[in-house]
Amino acid sequence: MLELLEHCPVCGHTGSVPYLEVKDYTVSEEVFQLVNCPSCDFVYTNPRPEANGIGKYYKSSDYISHTNSGKGFMNSLYQIARKRAIRTKLDFISTLNPNPRTLLDYGCGTGEFLAAAKEEGWVCAGLEPDDDARKLAIENHSLNVDRSEHLKELPSGQFGAITLWHVLEHVHQLKDTVDQLKRCLSSKGVLVIAVPNRTAYEAEIYGPHWAAYDVPRHLYHFSRKPMLQLMDKAGFECHSIQPLFFDPFYISLLSGGYKNGSKNFFSAMWYGMQTTIKGKKDIDKNSSLLYVFTRRVGE
Numbered sequence: 001m002l003e004l005l006e007h008c009p010v011c012g013h014t015g016s017v018p019y020l021e022v023k024d025y026t027v028s029e030e031v032f033q034l035v036n037c038p039s040c041d042f043v044y045t046n047p048r049p050e051a052n053g054i055g056k057y058y059k060s061s062d063y064i065s066h067t068n069s070g071k072g073f074m075n076s077l078y079q080i081a082r083k084r085a086i087r088t089k090l091d092f093i094s095t096l097n098p099n100p101r102t103l104l105d106y107g108c109g110t111g112e113f114l115a116a117a118k119e120e121g122w123v124c125a126g127l128e129p130d131d132d133a134r135k136l137a138i139e140n141h142s143l144n145v146d147r148s149e150h151l152k153e154l155p156s157g158q159f160g161a162i163t164l165w166h167v168l169e170h171v172h173q174l175k176d177t178v179d180q181l182k183r184c185l186s187s188k189g190v191l192v193i194a195v196p197n198r199t200a201y202e203a204e205i206y207g208p209h210w211a212a213y214d215v216p217r218h219l220y221h222f223s224r225k226p227m228l229q230l231m232d233k234a235g236f237e238c239h240s241i242q243p244l245f246f247d248p249f250y251i252s253l254l255s256g257g258y259k260n261g262s263k264n265f266f267s268a269m270w271y272g273m274q275t276t277i278k279g280k281k282d283i284d285k286n287s288s289l290l291y292v293f294t295r296r297v298g299e
């Protein structure tokens with residue numbers, strides 16, 4: 001069943017205007033409508049599958065973030081890139097000097113990032129809605145991983161760092177989740193959120209074929225202004241914003257495949273590079289952005 005949102009999930013404005021029609025290329029082949037909030041410029045998938053009905057849209061071998069069974073050249077490449085990405089993410093978190101060294105990865109998937117953090121001495125916890133992914137995280141890495149609903153039961157102020165790597169765009173209860181994350185963060189903690197960036201150069205190039213729309217799994221299509229508004233309302237301050245590396249190439253590869261029917265390595269390299277170059281000049285042109293938030297003093 002689909003649910004229709006009457007209000008903007010960021011600013012609460014009633015009513016929205018059509019933005020783009022996008023097809024689900026990975027699983028259902030269904031077409032979904034993206035709408036734009038005229039008040040805060042947020043773009044979201046509307047209508048969208050309900051929380052208890054969205055599971056079927058994740059059932060695909062292509063949905064690689066939940067699987068490790070990589071075969072073939074592109075998957076091997078993806079696995080290598082993923083290892084590098086984990087290293088980069090860990091180094092990045094360490095530069096933020098979180099206090100205490102306790103880490104919650106919300107939407108931890110099969111737990112590779114947490115496992116690497118644990119090896120470096122972090123006290124780690126994960127939350128993950130997918131039963132299979134959660135099981136793998138626990139069995140393969142002996143991690144402490146619970147269902148996502150468990151967020152409400154975690155003690156307040158416990159985590160020095162909370163990370164959401166391409167997760168917030170999947171979360172039905174957006175505002176409640178952000179509020180709970182704030183509650184769980186220590187007073188000097190950092191909340192790290194990486195999301196696709198809707199104003200990316202690649203989104204202009206590929207239009208409705210831009211892979212990071214990824215409907216209906218992506219319920220929200222963040223850009224800088226609405227993201228900052230959402231977090232400001234929840235009592236966060238923005239510490240920094242930067243591009244997330246490795247994404248432009250992979251997203252271009254997928255997008256080209258959706259647009260032309262086959263993946264083209266060289267054109268992906270070209271557009272990935274173009275996005276990176278343009279993104280260096282203008283932060284809003286990057287294909288994904290990495291936001292760091294801290295709790296506003298006194299909140």
Ligand SMILES: [Zn+2]
Pocket residue numbers: 008009010011012013037038039040041042
């Ligand atoms: Zn709005």
